[in-house]
Every structure is written in structure tokens, then in C-alpha cells.
Amino acid sequence: MLKGFVFDLDGVITDTAQYHYEAWKRVAEEETGIVIDESVNEQLKGLSRMDSLNTILKFGHKEEAYTDTEKAVMASEKNDYYLKLIQNMTPADILPGMKEFLEAVKAAGYQTAIASASKNAPAIIERLGLIRDFDGIVDPTLLRHGKPDPEIFERAAALINLDNSEVVGMEDAAAGIAGINAAGQFSVGIGDPRILEDADLIFRSTNEVDLGAIEAVFNTKDN
Numbered sequence: 315m316l317k318g319f320v321f322d323l324d325g326v327i328t329d330t331a332q333y334h335y336e337a338w339k340r341v342a343e344e345e346t347g348i349v350i351d352e353s354v355n356e357q358l359k360g361l362s363r364m365d366s367l368n369t370i371l372k373f374g375h376k377e378e379a380y381t382d383t384e385k386a387v388m389a390s391e392k393n394d395y396y397l398k399l400i401q402n403m404t405p406a407d408i409l410p411g412m413k414e415f416l417e418a419v420k421a422a423g424y425q426t427a428i429a430s431a432s433k434n435a436p437a438i439i440e441r442l443g444l445i446r447d448f449d450g451i452v453d454p455t456l457l458r459h460g461k462p463d464p465e466i467f468e469r470a471a472a473l474i475n476l477d478n479s480e481v482v483g484m485e486d487a488a489a490g491i492a493g494i495n496a497a498g499q500f501s502v503g504i505g506d507p508r509i510l511e512d513a514d515l516i517f518r519s520t521n522e523v524d525l526g527a528i529e530a531v532f533n534t535k536d537n
Contacts, residue, residue: 481499
């Protein structure tokens with residue numbers, strides 16, 4: 315029986331990818347001389363801060379050039395830039411259709427949680443005016459493994475006191491869908507069906523996400 319929803323943040327509720335890109339691009343160029351482009355940025359989606367930095371360093375063939383301490387400083391600088399950029403976020407930055415979808419989910423009595431690798435998720439949710447729409451937000455600092463490991467989705471379900479079989483997980487990245495599936499949750503992908511082919515249900519855009527459609531497919535699979 316469906317009782318709750320677990321949401322990724324970036325690409326599902328809002329889109330801060332451009333802010334991350336601008337911050338990483340600045341740090342990479344200033345501190346390492348590495349120039350990244352949008353193709354590299356695509357690889358960073360859903361990754362933790364340190365995993366993102368390591369991906370950039372690998373791209374620039376400098377993965378062994380810095381100590382852990384130096385990398386921690388760069389990651390901190392990136393976060394400082396990023397925090398300045400997101401200060402301008404408002405409810406207008408909620409992706410199309412998601413405010414209405416969240417309202418429908420809460421009106422139907424479902425529990426909700428955020429499963430994002432971003433340590434800034436609470437601040438972003440606050441700026442979007444959605445803090446009361448979620449019953450829990452996973453603290454990524456407590457995680458031992460990143461996506462596609464199921465840990466973050468399992469913790470999100472536990473936060474709202476639900477069994478994984480009672481939860482729908484919503485993601486826009488293949489790694490996220492893999493994590494949801496590994497957790498034993500019902501996976502809903504938002505984006506390109508070719509990339510999200512392993513999802514139980516796929517919507518091409520946030521504007522198409524429909525609670526009734528999710529409930530119908532979830533109940534069919536459940537039976």
C-alpha cells in the first residue's frame with residue numbers, strides 16, 4: 315500500500331545544476347587550471363561534493379595532484395560560491411507542476427521526505443517556501459555511500475517511518491533510479507526515457523507528473 319514519497323531535489327523539485335556548474339567552473343579554473351564544460355557538469359549530477367571534485371580532477375588528469383586537505387579547501391570554496399548564488403532563489407524556482415503535485419500529495423495524506431546528496435537541501439527548500447511540505451530531509455553527512463547505493467533512499471523511508479515497499483522514490487538521474495530500485499521502492503523517473511529506462515514509471519517533464527497515474531501503476535504492480 316502506498317504511504318509516502320521520497321524526492322530527489324535537483325531536477326525534481328528545483329534545478330540548481332547551473333549554480334553548481336558556475337561554482338565548480340570557477341573553483342576548477344582558479345585552483346587547478348582545469349576548464350570544465352556542460353558535458354562534465356552532466357557527470358556531476360547527483361554526486362556528493364567530494365565525488366564531484368574528484369570527477370573534475372580526473373577529467374583534468376590531476377586526480378593525484380592534490381592532498382585530501384587541499385581538496386577539502388577547494389570543496390569548501392565551491393560551497394561558499396554556491397551559497398552566494400542560491401541566495402537569490404525564490405518559490406519561482408520550483409520546477410513547473412511540482413508545487414501543485416506536492417499539494418496533491420499532502421492533501422492525499424502521504425508522508426514526504428527529501429533524499430538529496432546536497433548538504434544545502436534544507437536551505438534550498440526553505441528558500442523555495444516548501445519547508446512545511448516535507449516531513450523529513452536526509453542528512454547526507456550521515457551517509458556512508460552515495461547514489462546509486464540505496465542507503466539515502468532507505469534512510470528517507472525510515473525518517474517517515476515507512477517500509478520501502480510503501481514508498482515511491484522520484485529521481486531525474488539513472489544513478490538515483492538504480493538506488494531507488496535497490497532499496498525496493500517504486501521508482502518514478504523524470505526526464506529522458508532512454509536514460510531512465512529502469513524506472514517503474516517515467517514522466518518526460520515535471521509538468522507531466524500526475525499523482526493519479528502514479529497511484530494507478532503502483533497499485534497494479536502491488537497486486
